[in-house]
Amino acid sequence: MAGSSVLERRDVERLVREVLTQKMRGAIAPPPSREATGRPTPMRSGQPNPLVVNVSARHMHVTPADLEVLFGSGAKLTKLKDLYQQGEFASEQLVTLVGPRQRIVPNVRILGPTRNYTQVELSYTDGIYLGVDLPLRISGNHEGTPGITILGPKGAITVKSGVIRAERHVHMSQADMDFFAVKDGDQMKLKIDGPCGVLFDRVRVRYHPKVVLEVHIDTDEGNACDLESATGMELFK
């Protein structure tokens, strides 16, 4: 039994008691999320914006009407911190998801500002945990997507659709698209070097006039490539 030590009965009892106490308080959270940011690589000649890769942890977008059901009449999103894209922010508002397996995911953050649709973005790890078969979609495409029950402090809703795994994507302005010689909807490749090196295929280009270059991958993808330990990143057609 080298490297191990046997616990005394009283230690086991204490551990079990502590764990059960935590459980009953609801302090045992379900699957984890990690927000990580890859370091921008040196700019290539003529490149309008640095390459930034961010991990999107599970989150929700919400309509003003759904927000009021969840957080009370007149509720507004309040800013916790700015995100990389101007005007986008992590709000202070958190909801709890209840899936078909009667499992819950608490502390899911709403990203603002409010949208004209309510949408929940999860990883496959989350989906398997909750019992939701996640379709791979670009934000806002909800045709044939599953729903979920969402609990807020003042009310609950069950959306009939809008639960997705976000397709890995790269936000680009016109200048970014010109530099990489791609257009909206094209697919690119993202190479992450490091101890868990990965080349991600099918990174979808998403054009918006007011964004700057930013790749979004989810927590499964961020953990698979260990983005935090990345030694280099490259985006190409």
Added chain:
Amino acid sequence: MAGSSVLERRDVERLVREVLTQKMRGAIAPPPSREATGRPTPMRSGQPNPLVVNVSARHMHVTPADLEVLFGSGAKLTKLKDLYQQGEFASEQLVTLVGPRQRIVPNVRILGPTRNYTQVELSYTDGIYLGVDLPLRISGNHEGTPGITILGPKGAITVKSGVIRAERHVHMSQADMDFFAVKDGDQMKLKIDGPCGVLFDRVRVRYHPKVVLEVHIDTDEGNACDLESATGMELFK
């Protein structure tokens, strides 16, 4: 509020009651695991074994001595099902992990037969959840690795090391290594085609005389590339 429906107060109360009841029963499991198998691709001319890619969900290996502490004096591993490699099996024995954040992961399966070391293999998703900073290691290399507390039905142990993220790897016989022109310890690439296509870099060759060709990736990697939906797989130097 298109696509949403407001729940009645009694529905919310029922949901919360059900969830809390489940919690107190301990039926709310922590992060998920999925075991998936990629379909073997057509054999290339002269290829001694088909390419098989399997996802390793979190699991544990155990010494006979630690097994007896956890499951009682004289305890033996009993077979639930055979694994792909001859002689390897998923046992019926399950343990619970307790991490430094006082979070638990129950139902962690022991893979047999018993080893001459006790080792816990987790994904980064699991590690973040439990609060364990996982080193990337090949099985059996425990130098500088963290420990964890493991609860069994008859006792508990705290191992001082042996908790790892397994480095992605490919098991090969001499015939497999000859075919791919690689040697033990080399790194290869694994390409997974499909809706979440990924090319995994640094797939470590692990030689053993009695194995057949099999790639092992973890649940983060399996979810990142959506192995279940893979349309093709290729292994190369």
